[in-house]
Amino acid sequence: MNLFTKPKSEEDKLIEGCIAGKRDMQRLLYDLYSKKMMAVCLRYAPTNFEAEDIMQEAFVKVFSNLQNFKKDCPLEFWIRKIMVNTALKHLRSKQLLTVSHENEEVTNLPSDGVNLSGYSLNELMGMIQSLAPRYRMVFNLYAIEGYNHKEIGEMLGISEGTSKSQYSRARAILQSMLTRQEKPFQEHVIIG
Structure with a gap:
């Protein structure tokens, strides 16, 4: 490591592991955020079952797009935005919105x-x-x-x-x- 290289944070390591497809890192990210994100989904979904579906779909999007995450906002905010957008899309498709x-x-x-x-x-x-x-x-x-x-x-x-x-x-x-x-x-x- 040269003098100008900043050491990687735990979040950076987690993101890199998820992008690399490491299941243990993906599980860790899911475990860190799933309870908070379920609460977000429950606010939008008419049932617990639909909230679970929305959250699962949104986490697929999170893992699929993690390489596009820009560190100009907190990871939790970025994930929350994906949850909200997924919930709104789900409700529009079901004509509930x-x-x-x-x-x-x-x-x-x-x-x-x-x-x-x-x-x-x-x-x-x-x-x-x-x-x-x-x-x-x-x-x-x-x-x-x-x-x-x-x-x-x-x-x-x-x-x-x-x-x-x-x-x-x-x-x-x-x-x-x-x-x-x-x-x-x-x-x-x-x-x-």
Whole structure:
């Protein structure tokens, strides 16, 4: 090794091993990220079975395209993006992602926050999962994945305004669910 060569990180070695087709390295990468990525897939898929299918298909894409991974972003972010894109493609192919293009008027949106205390993550995720697919996709992409409405519009083939209105509608529906099920005598945690 010369003085100008930077030592390889564990992640670099893992990526190189996967590209070389080493099964133990591929298994290690899968084990490192599969639980987090399953959670991503579950947010988009209507059933656990479909989430598993999406994740498997996405990991095939990860391994097939790992040689194209650029180190300008974290590996986990790159894998997550593949998971989200695979989920959206799956839902489009099943015609589960039918996004309304009309601008919907959102009424009765509570102006103050909603109490989230007393709810488990599973309860909250169940509420999100119960949204209509078009609302769930936009809500997940914006509130959880961190995409902006312009990016969401491009991903889903809708306008930025439609993305905003669908997010607002999803948020209103969730706030309504939370208000109806609010648990008394709990410390208040606010979503804005």
